[in-house]
Amino acid sequence: MRETPLSIVGLAIVIFFTIIAIAAPVLAPPRPGRDPYMIPRYGYSPIPKPPSPEHPFGLTQGQYDLYYGVIWGTRAAYRIGVLIIAVSALIGIVVGGVAGYYGGIIDEVLMRITDIIFAFPGLILAMALVVAFGPGLDSVTLAMVLVWWPGYARLIRGEFLRIRSEDFVEAAKAIGCSDLRVIVKHILPNAIYPLLIMASLDIGSVVLNVAALSFLGLGAPEGYADWGQLISLSRNWITGKPGDPFAYWYVYTIPGLFLFLFVMGWNLLGDALRDVMDPMIRRR
Amino acid sequence: MIPVLIGVTILIFAITQLFDPYMRASLYIRDPRQAKNIEGIIRKYGLDQPVYIQYFRWLDQVLHGNLGWSQSIHMPVLDALLTHFPATAELALYAAPLTIIIGTALGKLAAVKKDTAVDHLTRIMAIIGWSLPSFWLGIMLLAIFYGGLGIFSPGRLSTWAENLVLSGKFKVYTGLYTIDAILNLNGAVLLDALSHLVLPVTTLVIINMALLMRIMRSSMLEQLNKTYVIAARARGLKWKTVIDKHATRNALISVVTISGLLTAGMLSGMVITETVFEFKGIGYWAAHAATQLDIPAVLGFALFAGMVFVVANLIVDILYAYIDPRIRLG
Numbered sequence: 099m100r101e102t103p104l105s106i107v108g109l110a111i112v113i114f115f116t117i118i119a120i121a122a123p124v125l126a127p128p129r130p131g132r133d134p135y136m137i138p139r140y141g142y143s144p145i146p147k148p149p150s151p152e153h154p155f156g157l158t159q160g161q162y163d164l165y166y167g168v169i170w171g172t173r174a175a176y177r178i179g180v181l182i183i184a185v186s187a188l189i190g191i192v193v194g195g196v197a198g199y200y201g202g203i204i205d206e207v208l209m210r211i212t213d214i215i216f217a218f219p220g221l222i223l224a225m226a227l228v229v230a231f232g233p234g235l236d237s238v239t240l241a242m243v244l245v246w247w248p249g250y251a252r253l254i255r256g257e258f259l260r261i262r263s264e265d266f267v268e269a270a271k272a273i274g275c276s277d278l279r280v281i282v283k284h285i286l287p288n289a290i291y292p293l294l295i296m297a298s299l300d301i302g303s304v305v306l307n308v309a310a311l312s313f314l315g316l317g318a319p320e321g322y323a324d325w326g327q328l329i330s331l332s333r334n335w336i337t338g339k340p341g342d343p344f345a346y347w348y349v350y351t352i353p354g355l356f357l358f359l360f361v362m363g364w365n366l367l368g369d370a371l372r373d374v375m376d377p378m379i380r381r382r
Numbered sequence: 383m384i385p386v387l388i389g390v391t392i393l394i395f396a397i398t399q400l401f402d403p404y405m406r407a408s409l410y411i412r413d414p415r416q417a418k419n420i421e422g423i424i425r426k427y428g429l430d431q432p433v434y435i436q437y438f439r440w441l442d443q444v445l446h447g448n449l450g451w452s453q454s455i456h457m458p459v460l461d462a463l464l465t466h467f468p469a470t471a472e473l474a475l476y477a478a479p480l481t482i483i484i485g486t487a488l489g490k491l492a493a494v495k496k497d498t499a500v501d502h503l504t505r506i507m508a509i510i511g512w513s514l515p516s517f518w519l520g521i522m523l524l525a526i527f528y529g530g531l532g533i534f535s536p537g538r539l540s541t542w543a544e545n546l547v548l549s550g551k552f553k554v555y556t557g558l559y560t561i562d563a564i565l566n567l568n569g570a571v572l573l574d575a576l577s578h579l580v581l582p583v584t585t586l587v588i589i590n591m592a593l594l595m596r597i598m599r600s601s602m603l604e605q606l607n608k609t610y611v612i613a614a615r616a617r618g619l620k621w622k623t624v625i626d627k628h629a630t631r632n633a634l635i636s637v638v639t640i641s642g643l644l645t646a647g648m649l650s651g652m653v654i655t656e657t658v659f660e661f662k663g664i665g666y667w668a669a670h671a672a673t674q675l676d677i678p679a680v681l682g683f684a685l686f687a688g689m690v691f692v693v694a695n696l697i698v699d700i701l702y703a704y705i706d707p708r709i710r711l712g
Contacts, residue, residue, distance in 0.1 A: 221650035221654075326515075350525055
């Protein structure tokens with residue numbers, strides 16, 4: 099990787115968040131016997147409380163601990179982001195591989211399906227799907243997968259089209275390898291790297307979309323450690339108190355900053371990597 | 383384009399198949415009184431018939447403008463779309479040109495001043511704009527300019543202006559309040575409407591211009607390395623003329639090709655931005671309907687957004703062929 103200052107900043111941010119996600123149980127120990135992804139609350143008053151020694155980032159609307167929320171929110175973001183990307187990539191590999199390898203009518207049909215999904219702005223289709231499935235994290239995951247896989251399918255198809263006419267593929271077919279063996283053992287190992295890179299860098303955008311759905315009130319249940327929801331909870335507190343307009347600065351600034359830096363870290367890293375890999379990766 | 387449009391309707395129809403016939407009946411209702419006769423609706427629209435028959439009956443209804451009943455605001459979905467459309471159109475009217483003008487201008491500037499402080503600064507701006515969650519940006523802008531400074535406020539108009547518009551003394555021609563204010567020769571309403579547009583338009587521009595800046599920068603750099611630029615310089619043309627008259631025009635072609643993506647970004651951005659700023663356009667309505675699980679409304683909106691996006695892409699393709707003779711003649 100070319101070492102520009104920006105790519106190093108990106109790498110540092112990504113490492114920072116990865117450490118937070120791994121060390122969440124140490125940084126913010128959950129109460130025993132409770133779901134660690136549910137933020138503990140300290141009362142039922144709607145009015146936020148400013149940072150204090152016990153609650154370093156303060157308490158947001160409903161007395162949810164912001165520090166606990168953003169720390170476990172990091173882990174939750176990685177969890178849902180990795181899950182969505184892994185499933186999307188798997189579907190993309192199967193669909194794109196079949197389309198690229200067999201070509202013809204199968205390719206035509208599968209690629210028209212990706213066209214239809216691309217015909218919608220992603221967030222809007224995801225929103226409609228979540229409403230249809232019924233709000234909740236499982237619906238968000240499923241909806242995001244349905245919106246996200248076509249990009250990977252097209253990438254893999256392109257690679258397969260390029261590789262399937264190479265000599266070593268012909269040779270493998272000539273000695274009688276089955277289609278499955280040719281695809282899995284010969285083509286896939288040569289086709290998968292651009293996908294792995296693109297997929298791992300997509301985590302920023304996926305997390306951003308999931309947070310947007312949560313912000314709209316379609317994602318995680320109330321009290322779940324989720325950046326989008328924490329930002330949504332802050333909407334009532336932007337006006338502050340008379341004479342102190344920024345009295346509740348911590349409720350909107352902190353969770354938003356975590357989400358923004360997370361996405362920016364991955365985008366910076368992706369930017370640096372794409373500069374290097376550009377001819378290899380065909381962007382969507 | 384036609385196959386994709388048909389595909390769009392099939393996908394929306396496929397989503398409706400997730401529900402039981404009673405639920406789906408609401409997609410055909412135009413009036414809540416019809417709900418009493420659910421069995422009749424199920425029979426009338428063939429909801430107990432095979433899927434393909436249902437699809438064609440549903441498509442027939444959609445093509446006749448019947449998108450069902452939106453229970454969250456108690457009106458037919460099509461009426462709700464039409465009522466809320468002017469607000470969204472007004473946002474787009476200001477946000478889209480500003481995004482294009484500022485984005486391309488900054489991208490061009492970065493390319494001309496490659497590897498200088500200006501270039502690095504625009505690159506950082508692009509990355510920030512690309513990474514900022516639009517809903518958080520909106521909240522921060524509101525906290526500073528509404529909560530803190532009290533200059534701009536959410537909504538489309540202040541209460542007094544809204545009362546005036548509703549009173550009948552102010553004639554509503556288009557539903558775009560800035561244009562209506564000009565037609566009514568009412569400067570106060572114009573200023574009020576404009577001041578309510580500042581923050582949402584700023585949000586949309588910041589979020590969407592990043593992509594344009596990047597594309598314009600790389601496309602401009604590519605053009606500046608072409609031999610026709612050297613030839614023009616060798617003939618003694620001024621550097622400024624070469625950039626403005628020769629390179630910029632060619633670089634803009636690649637901006638046109640991605641303006642389809644820009645439309646998608648704007649449409650998604652509208653849902654979030656209108657929600658944050660309580661700007662009551664179709665995005666606000668759709669997001670509100672989504673939280674109420676108003677399925678006909680959300681599906682109607684998704685269908686509308688899909689159609690807009692497909693048509694926008696078609697326009698881009700036509701425009702592309704028009705401005706680039708190599709595509710038209712090649």
